[in-house]
Amino acid sequence: MALTQVQPGMLGTTQPYNFKNRIINGAMVIDQRNAGGIITNPTSPQYLLDRFYYRSTSTTPTFNVQQNAGSVTPPAGFTNYLGVTMTNSSTPSSTDRFAIGQPIEGFNTADLNWGSTNAKTVTLSFWVYSSLTGTFGGTLQNSAQNYSYPFTYSIPVANTWTQIVLTIAGPTAGTWVGATNGVGIYVFWSLGTGSTLQGTAGSWSANTYWAGTGSTNIVSTNNATFYITGVQLELGVSATSFDYRPYGTELALCQRYYAIINTQNYSAGYSSNTSSAYSSCFYFPVTMRTTPTTITLPTAGQSTGQISFTTGVGGYPSATGTHAISASNTSLFSITGSGYTGLTSGAPAFLFSNGTCPITASAEL
Amino acid sequence: MKMYKLVKNFITNQISDYAMELIDGVPTGVNVNIHTNEEYLAWLDEGNTPEAADA
Numbered sequence: 001m002a003l004t005q006v007q008p009g010m011l012g013t014t015q016p017y018n019f020k021n022r023i024i025n026g027a028m029v030i031d032q033r034n035a036g037g038i039i040t041n042p043t044s045p046q047y048l049l050d051r052f053y054y055r056s057t058s059t060t061p062t063f064n065v066q067q068n069a070g071s072v073t074p075p076a077g078f079t080n081y082l083g084v085t086m087t088n089s090s091t092p093s094s095t096d097r098f099a100i101g102q103p104i105e106g107f108n109t110a111d112l113n114w115g116s117t118n119a120k121t122v123t124l125s126f127w128v129y130s131s132l133t134g135t136f137g138g139t140l141q142n143s144a145q146n147y148s149y150p151f152t153y154s155i156p157v158a159n160t161w162t163q164i165v166l167t168i169a170g171p172t173a174g175t176w177v178g179a180t181n182g183v184g185i186y187v188f189w190s191l192g193t194g195s196t197l198q199g200t201a202g203s204w205s206a207n208t209y210w211a212g213t214g215s216t217n218i219v220s221t222n223n224a225t226f227y228i229t230g231v232q233l234e235l236g237v238s239a240t241s242f243d244y245r246p247y248g249t250e251l252a253l254c255q256r257y258y259a260i261i262n263t264q265n266y267s268a269g270y271s272s273n274t275s276s277a278y279s280s281c282f283y284f285p286v287t288m289r290t291t292p293t294t295i296t297l298p299t300a301g302q303s304t305g306q307i308s309f310t311t312g313v314g315g316y317p318s319a320t321g322t323h324a325i326s327a328s329n330t331s332l333f334s335i336t337g338s339g340y341t342g343l344t345s346g347a348p349a350f351l352f353s354n355g356t357c358p359i360t361a362s363a364e365l
Numbered sequence: 366m367k368m369y370k371l372v373k374n375f376i377t378n379q380i381s382d383y384a385m386e387l388i389d390g391v392p393t394g395v396n397v398n399i400h401t402n403e404e405y406l407a408w409l410d411e412g413n414t415p416e417a418a419d420a
Contacts, residue, residue: 272375272376277375279375279376290401291382291398291401292398293397293398293401293402293403294395294396294397294398294402295383295396296394296395296396297394297396298394299394300392322385322392323392323394324372324381324383324385324392324396325372325381325382325383325396326372326373326374326375326376326381326383327374327377327381327382328382328383328398334374336372336374336375336381338375338419339419
């Protein structure tokens with residue numbers, strides 16, 4: 001029988017479409033920087049798994065972060081999680097705060113109309129697992145971090161995944177970045193927050209709060225664990241099913257902020273006709289959020305894992321010089337080499353990567 | 366000791382938007398945007414001055 005009418009139930013819940021999740025890498029699948037390795041004693045601000053970073057006011061306490069730390073079984077439907085394991089506990093002072101979070105780009109939050117009378121309600125959902133039980137906290141903040149929504153949630157059973165769902169009425173006040181590449185919304189989960197930085201949970205405030213009042217300080221317990229995955233921030237008053245996106249799509253979303261370009265063998269280059277300087281251009285995998293703040297190059301040289309300009313027929317120069325970034329925008333960057341000997345000024349040249357030589361570019365918020 | 370060195374774009378003959386990071390005079394491979402990199406800007410705020418670019 002031909003379908004003549006679409007019934008409401010056929011469309012699922014309120015948001016049957018994809019890309020409803022404003023959080024990127026909420027399933028903790030992408031880990032470009034570490035490839036699943038341990039991040040020992042991260043320092044603030046430091047990105048951990050893609051798009052999730054650590055912010056703190058102090059270098060103590062210390063902890064390790066790892067994708068799938070402790071190798072527990074993730075909640076049903078997930079294969080990965082971000083795991084924190086305390087290695088040196090410390091009680092936060094009244095003004096200390098330690099948090100893991102994600103800054104969401106304004107282009108991806110502007111439609112929420114926060115800071116206006118048309119502010120829309122969102123729902124934050126996530127799965128957590130900890131060796132501790134009790135009340136834990138976090139916060140949502142504006143770009144200036146002077147308007148915040150501290151929240152609390154409960155983990156009733158230790159070492160068991162618990163799904164948390166928080167429905168948050170959009171703020172009608174505060175200054176919120178619109179459709180720009182700046183920070184639209186910060187979302188943080190507290191690992192420890194001093195008493196003066198805790199505020200009444202569940203309400204907006206023109207203060208810089210990092211957790212709801214009464215939140216447990218995970219950093220105060222040695223060997224405590226805190227695992228999180230399935231993070232979703234979506235429009236609407238209820239949590240819908242997790243927005244699973246194809247791996248390549250999620251990776252591309254992450255690459256807007258951090259990208260690895262694995263050079264190998266030859267890439268094109270050219271030489272200056274005025275000096276012994278050489279240049280080669282590379283494209284980023286996707287358009288970056290902004291011109292990168294940092295681009296890291298492999299070591300210059302002629303050994304495995306190193307890069308060097310060569311002659312137009314692939315011969316190494318007698319001495320490899322120094323490399324730097326001569327230009328970049330959101331699409332590409334140029335590596336320039338100088339101080340070489342044994343290359344001919346004005347002649348073609350190649351940039352040769354001896355083995356796989358990763359270049360990294362960061363345009364994180 | 367950490368230091369930064371400015372870089373000249375030999376095509377435009379202008380100073381690049383990126384400076385090389387040096388540790389004890391040796392390039393680390395890290396290139397920072399001199400306009401937006403917070404660590405570099407904080408280093409400048411401490412009163413430091415990068416090395417000039419090669420002529």
